[in-house]
Amino acid sequence: MNYRRIVFLTIVIAGIVALLLPQTVRAEMETYMIDKVHSMANFKIGHLFSKVSGTFSEVTGTVWVDRDNLKESRVDATINVHSIDTNNVKRDTHLRSEDFFHVEKYPIIRFVSTAVELTGENEGIMSGELTMHGVTRSVKLPFKILGFGPDPWGGYRGGFEATTVLKRTDYGIDYGFRGKGGSAVGDEVEINLLIEGVKLGAEGAPFRVQ
Secondary structure, eight states: OOHHHHHHHHHHHOOOOEEEOHOOOOOOEEEHHHHHHOEEEEEEETTEEEEEEEEEEEEEEEEETTTTTTGGGGEEEEEEGGGGEEEEEEHHHHHTTTTOOOTOOOOOOEEEEEEEEETTTTTEEEEEEETTTTTEEEEEEEEEEEEEOTTTTTTTTEEEEEEEEEEEEGTTTOOOOOOOSSOEEOOOOOEEEEEEEEOOOOOSOOOOOO
């Protein structure tokens, strides 16, 4: 068998092997800047025999998404506590005071993810460290990926939602709390995060936020 025939057969065999092997295309990690105009952290807390709701309207940070392997995705998000709004100026001022969030000393709430566990298609539980009122604790956020697609301004966006329940006393916010049945303001806080992210461009600059 001459040299040219050996080379030819080698190339043919290599081609056949390549066709038989599973073909996988690895998606790159996508980076989304949180659009604070279209993102918020809503909450509910017990008040006597009902509930009071409110929102933190200024949420910023970054979401990294690996669509081929969501377990590699991660989040670093910050809430500006000054942005709290419960539709009552007097109550909001009290919540910003030393009795509750003490915003002059602790102006932000920060969540940094540490792991992702999938529970279904485009949903799972994200573990991470939540820092609030000077206290850092591990939390779990059940989340859903709501979708991806182009926006009307030439950019590309992703939508995300997460929920959890926290105890304010775990973070040293215990004003007026005297245990079950003895407080005007409850301990457990229901959290609902609605996040819209703008995908970063190829040069690392975000598309225009509307």
